[in-house]
């Protein structure tokens with residue numbers, strides 16, 4: 001039977017919230033955890049937290065997911081340093097009060113939440129396949145039900161709103177995970193996406209200042225704990241019952257139908273092509289070292 005003990009698990013957004021909690025739980029279960037974070041101080045604190053909890057020291061890498069070049073360098077470093085990747089948890093996520101463009105010219109919510117994970121997963125795909133049986137868990141959201149996919153204006157040059165941009169990025173997560181599952185068929189690598197529940201984390205720290213008191217109220221009254229939010233992510237990464245489950249969208253522990261757009265294979269294929277086009281704009285002569 002599949003067991004996580006001794007397996008290598010890469011967790012993006014491992015410095016806070018669901019990612020940090022999942023990393024801690026997985027390390028206590030004997031996984032060899034690899035944390036990805038963007039801020040050196042927060043990465044150091046996350047290493048210390050996981051270490052205190054599990055007694056094991058996770059590997060950690062710095063990468064700002066708003067830069068495709070940084071994601072390329074990360075993928076190169078992981079490919080060089082890790083003999084195997086058995087679980088990839090695509091979890092890092094953010095929101096932006098005002099429309100923000102990355103240095104690559106992509107709207108930042110879409111870039112961080114979807115495009116960076118698309119690129120990282122594609123670059124790690126050969127290693128995941130070589131490590132099979134392996135699992136890819138993409139942390140999406142029930143917000144994807146509100147998401148639309150306008151390929152003529154993916155970056156909301158018109159009508160940007162924080163929640164619309166977030167919903168689109170989470171719809172992209174669900175479409176990507178499903179399309180990836182189709183492309184990985186027969187490889188021994190599964191791909192699923194999950195809504196973890198409404199979890200009291202830092203995810204809304206990028207929301208407008210005037211909304212913060214409301215969000216704090218909301219978080220304290222209606223949101224579940226980080227422990228409860230991380231539980232379905234850990235289950236998808238480890239549980240024997242999900243070993244061969246692929247191409248599903250989970251509402252916490254239950255596979256459910258995502259939105260009708262999220263089920264549209266044509267939209268998924270178009271998003272894949274568009275994502276390839278956006279990541280292929282990368283200059284080819286990027287220095288391959290972690291800065």
Ligand SMILES: NC(=O)c1ccc[n+]([C@@H]2O[C@H](COP(=O)([O-])OP(=O)(O)OC[C@H]3O[C@@H](n4cnc5c(N)ncnc54)[C@H](OP(=O)(O)O)[C@@H]3O)[C@@H](O)[C@H]2O)c1
Nearest residue numbers: 013015016017018064065092093094141198199201202203
């Ligand atoms: N909380 C919820 O209610 C909820 C519901 C549905 C889905 N989700 C999803 O759950 C995932 C985890 O979010 P969370 O709720 O745990 O929020 P969180 O506590 O804010 O954690 C987000 C993680 O992503 C990292 N991150 C953000 N921007 C990044 C960037 N540019 N480059 C690299 N890393 C970056 C953060 O790093 P720093 O520590 O440096 O900020 C942090 O580690 C997200 O994908 C979110 O969309 C959350």
